[in-house]
Amino acid sequence: MDKLEIKLRMLTPLWTGGADGQSDRARETGIIGSLRWWYEAVVRGLGGRACDPTEGGCIYKREQGESHAQAYERLCDACKLFGCTGWQRRFRLSVQVDGFPFDSHFCLATLDKAGSFNHWWLAKIFEESIGARLPFGNVNMHVQFLPDSTGYQAAFQGLLSLMSLYGGIGAKTQYGFGRFDWTERPSAESAIRAIRNQLDSQHLSAAPHPPGYYTLRHFWHLHCLVSDEDPLIQKFKGATVVGDSRTFRYWQDTYLPVSFDIRYKLPGSTSLGLRQSYRMEKGKMAARAIFGTLKGEKRGSRVFVSHLYKEKPSEPNYSLDVWGFTETDLMDKIQGYLRKMFTKMDIDQTVTGPQLLEDATTVPQT
Numbered sequence: 001m002d003k004l005e006i007k008l009r010m011l012t013p014l015w016t017g018g019a020d021g022q023s024d025r026a027r028e029t030g031i032i033g034s035l036r037w038w039y040e041a042v043v044r045g046l047g048g049r050a051c052d053p054t055e056g057g058c059i060y061k062r063e064q065g066e067s068h069a070q071a072y073e074r075l076c077d078a079c080k081l082f083g084c085t086g087w088q089r090r091f092r093l094s095v096q097v098d099g100f101p102f103d104s105h106f107c108l109a110t111l112d113k114a115g116s117f118n119h120w121w122l123a124k125i126f127e128e129s130i131g132a133r134l135p136f137g138n139v140n141m142h143v144q145f146l147p148d149s150t151g152y153q154a155a156f157q158g159l160l161s162l163m164s165l166y167g168g169i170g171a172k173t174q175y176g177f178g179r180f181d182w183t184e185r186p187s188a189e190s191a192i193r194a195i196r197n198q199l200d201s202q203h204l205s206a207a208p209h210p211p212g213y214y215t216l217r218h219f220w221h222l223h224c225l226v227s228d229e230d231p232l233i234q235k236f237k238g239a240t241v242v243g244d245s246r247t248f249r250y251w252q253d254t255y256l257p258v259s260f261d262i263r264y265k266l267p268g269s270t271s272l273g274l275r276q277s278y279r280m281e282k283g284k285m286a287a288r289a290i291f292g293t294l295k296g297e298k299r300g301s302r303v304f305v306s307h308l309y310k311e312k313p314s315e316p317n318y319s320l321d322v323w324g325f326t327e328t329d330l331m332d333k334i335q336g337y338l339r340k341m342f343t344k345m346d347i348d349q350t351v352t353g354p355q356l357l358e359d360a361t362t363v364p365q366t
């Protein structure tokens, strides 16, 4: 078998790339970008090598008299799968979205009034997305692998499983988009094992990576359940909308696109919101290093917050995922900040990257 058919269910909309993101090509580019990004983090976590394509990256080129194997060995583990100049990606991806009956359009919401900071900022950076359709439904992925790359299939499934459990897919996951469910996903341990086995078969080219790179070694994830009756949830239901308010109202009992208020600064408070709480405690520079800077978005956030969503419409609780690529002590602080914001919330699952890596190393008891 050299192909995979995978059915995903979006829990928060899949970001397709703005007003011109209607085409499948744009959608696939965004999905492949997020797959590579996560693969790099996992590869680094496992001690493998992942170059930074934005800073040159690998090139496949056979020097005179050189064999394929010699040129291939120079590629980093991420480029071996995702391709680079001279080397083709090992799979072809096509994606088809079955939208829900309701025709959803782009919308985000904030407790700030129109023109106040959070609203102004979201309206500014998503200016081109206003009016765009935003698929929110089932996503069918068809993955066709090149001949001789069948070993990558299990790694691919492992990768997608980790993204489904602990992250998101597509672009703008830092703005709450792209959380998804995949019912047939392998467990986290077997996911990491599959990727490690594939790296081992490729003669894992261990290399230190510069500090600051995203790696599973410095990773944590929180899954929280927030009661429908939480006062802040009630407030969010009356939030100001950026984009299509009809879409917002249609979904609000199962989905609230308010990630920015939670991650950045909660309007109407002086010390709530993850970045704001951290800034009060650690200062401006530290907050920039962890949460990124808004100016030009030159430095991305290392902390990601999903929108609020219900796994099933009948659920009494909204789910909220928060994850970070930082030392794990930040996870404890974030839990405290979240508890200050939501009074009726349970943190029902916490996971760290070191824990995941260790679980995957332990030989299973038979």
Ligand SMILES: [Zn+2]
Pocket: 050, 051, 052, 057, 058, 075, 076, 077, 078, 079, 080, 084
């Ligand atoms: Zn590379």
